[in-house]
Amino acid sequence: MSDTDKSRRKFIGTSAAAVAGLSIAPGVSLLQTAQARPADQAASSKNRWGLLIDSNKCSSGCDKCVTACFTANWVKEAHGPTDSQWIRKVDLKSLSNGKSHSLPVMCQHCENPPCVDVCPTGASFKRADGIVLVDRHICIGCRYCMMACPYKARSFVHHPLTDQNPEVPRGQGTVEACTLCDYRIDRGELPACVDACNQEGNGAMLFGDLNDPSSEIAKRVATENTTQIRADLQLNPGVRYEGV
Amino acid sequence: MKSLVYREIPGRSAGFYALLGGLGLFILAGLTAAYMMDKYGHIITGMNDQVVWGLPHVFAVFLIVAASGALNVASVGTVFSKTIYQPLGRLSALLAMALLAGGLTVLMLDLGRPDRVIIAMTHYNFRSVFAWNVFLYSGFFAFTAIYLWTMMERRMGAYKKSAGVVAFVWRLILTTGTGSIFGFLVARELYDSALLAPMFIAFSFSYGLAIFVLVLMAAYGWTGRPLGDLILQRLRKLLGVLVAASLYFVIVYHLTNTYFAAHRGVEAFILLHGGIYTALFWVGQVFVGSLLPLAIIFHPRLSKSRSMIAFASILVIAGGLAQMYVTIIGGQAYHLVLFPGYQEASSFFDGVNHHYTPSVAEFFLGLGGVAITCAITVVGMKVLRFLPESLDDQAVDPHAAAKS
Numbered sequence: 001m002s003d004t005d006k007s008r009r010k011f012i013g014t015s016a017a018a019v020a021g022l023s024i025a026p027g028v029s030l031l032q033t034a035q036a037r038p039a040d041q042a043a044s045s046k047n048r049w050g051l052l053i054d055s056n057k058c059s060s061g062c063d064k065c066v067t068a069c070f071t072a073n074w075v076k077e078a079h080g081p082t083d084s085q086w087i088r089k090v091d092l093k094s095l096s097n098g099k100s101h102s103l104p105v106m107c108q109h110c111e112n113p114p115c116v117d118v119c120p121t122g123a124s125f126k127r128a129d130g131i132v133l134v135d136r137h138i139c140i141g142c143r144y145c146m147m148a149c150p151y152k153a154r155s156f157v158h159h160p161l162t163d164q165n166p167e168v169p170r171g172q173g174t175v176e177a178c179t180l181c182d183y184r185i186d187r188g189e190l191p192a193c194v195d196a197c198n199q200e201g202n203g204a205m206l207f208g209d210l211n212d213p214s215s216e217i218a219k220r221v222a223t224e225n226t227t228q229i230r231a232d233l234q235l236n237p238g239v240r241y242e243g244v
Numbered sequence: 245m246k247s248l249v250y251r252e253i254p255g256r257s258a259g260f261y262a263l264l265g266g267l268g269l270f271i272l273a274g275l276t277a278a279y280m281m282d283k284y285g286h287i288i289t290g291m292n293d294q295v296v297w298g299l300p301h302v303f304a305v306f307l308i309v310a311a312s313g314a315l316n317v318a319s320v321g322t323v324f325s326k327t328i329y330q331p332l333g334r335l336s337a338l339l340a341m342a343l344l345a346g347g348l349t350v351l352m353l354d355l356g357r358p359d360r361v362i363i364a365m366t367h368y369n370f371r372s373v374f375a376w377n378v379f380l381y382s383g384f385f386a387f388t389a390i391y392l393w394t395m396m397e398r399r400m401g402a403y404k405k406s407a408g409v410v411a412f413v414w415r416l417i418l419t420t421g422t423g424s425i426f427g428f429l430v431a432r433e434l435y436d437s438a439l440l441a442p443m444f445i446a447f448s449f450s451y452g453l454a455i456f457v458l459v460l461m462a463a464y465g466w467t468g469r470p471l472g473d474l475i476l477q478r479l480r481k482l483l484g485v486l487v488a489a490s491l492y493f494v495i496v497y498h499l500t501n502t503y504f505a506a507h508r509g510v511e512a513f514i515l516l517h518g519g520i521y522t523a524l525f526w527v528g529q530v531f532v533g534s535l536l537p538l539a540i541i542f543h544p545r546l547s548k549s550r551s552m553i554a555f556a557s558i559l560v561i562a563g564g565l566a567q568m569y570v571t572i573i574g575g576q577a578y579h580l581v582l583f584p585g586y587q588e589a590s591s592f593f594d595g596v597n598h599h600y601t602p603s604v605a606e607f608f609l610g611l612g613g614v615a616i617t618c619a620i621t622v623v624g625m626k627v628l629r630f631l632p633e634s635l636d637d638q639a640v641d642p643h644a645a646a647k648s
Contacts, residue, residue, distance in 0.1 A: 119369050120368070143356070151580075244583070
């Protein structure tokens, strides 16, 4: 083998290692922040998963988070009055100074969720780690949770469904909402909306553990001026906002 | 007082079977609507993700509220010992159970998954006022049935008073529960009021009595049994008091809401610029459902007319349906305010008031519930002895009859 060959092989080897390292690195860093949960281990109340949304970094025309959510969860409806929207972009204009904001609104994963309180069968429930979900097996489709939700975060499936993501079961005649991509979180991944926002380079959505004082989200919630939607109701939502 | 003789209605005439046949058709239409909603989904209704409870709920809640009110005629007789009302007790209890059955059928068939209704009885969330209502409904059937038994079975007569008191207390709790279904919804500005519970109780008194008066007049008129002015005039006056009480609650409720700055938006929507809801409130609930019947009921000449008493009862029912429409649908049509101080806009209809147009399927489902109520009442009167043979003045109160 000539020196040139050796040098070429070394170069290829180093490059491959670098590429491999770069590809794995984000995953490794994610594992550090979100930490995959073994399938046989229940969600823990040690965690409180939440989002911090910075409206200063969220532009009015961008709806990548919405598209990513719909794609990941196979929500294929349009935007009609009977179509499910697990996440939506809300445009705000201040009535006092005319300043505009844009931000995504989804299930706020309240600590004291009214939807869970009113659900007659217990189909609406809160996971130990704070994620509010609907058990599609025992939801009878009474829609009382939709009446109770202050955030208009829930949708009702008005028509028969075909072609579903096996990880995200949906069903005609039942209620559904943002799951915070629980199946992705359990794998140690970011919710699809946050992932898309990061990939777009906006960084307007920060996901993390509100219970972990060393997490970035907990630090920012502790030190920065964040708000809750309808804070007057004292539901302590897991989704916080900044800049509005 | 001579002892009353209760007798089944003959139920052999062509008119009787025509009535049952007609009711059967409406029940069939209601079931067909429910089947279509189950098969194609709620997409065939006018309901959507903003107005999630529609016309079926208007009918269902109206019937359920009226159910507990219909029992009051019996309660006045038994619990408050007003003997003149006692002959009406059996019909009152039958009508109460029939109304509840009709209302619950509509409520159940409007579920997204009516096939899972059994889950509502196997999985309970005891924090849910809806789950409490499941107990309240079944308890109402049970206690009213026992009460009816004590009224119809001579050997059980000794327990009538106790059974009547329990049923009366239970019906108050039941309507408190129905009102609280809305009253506990803190996020929606038209609800979020403890006043809804007593207001619904007042509504139930007047709606239930109005229905009772109509059923009584129809049953006695169509079977040719005598119905005296004495009892009818007592019921008329009672209806007047109850309609006035309902109106009082409506006034206090809206005044209180108007006082809260945060609720002024929804009040302006309902009272001033809510389109159909404003019209239904002022024309339907206030004028047709309250002021006009009150004028008739307390008018010196009109109040003597039986047809005018029946007309006033129909007006109270029409006003009641308008009230339910305004309360249930108007309360949802007004947008939720997520960010006070901001103008909101989104693809999910944030910041705008929501549209709702009921579909034919919803209308027939609701009417199907009414037909079930009527059918149970009619069949009940044919198979069991619910109605006294005579309710003329002499039969209901010989002393008063002698004086007049």
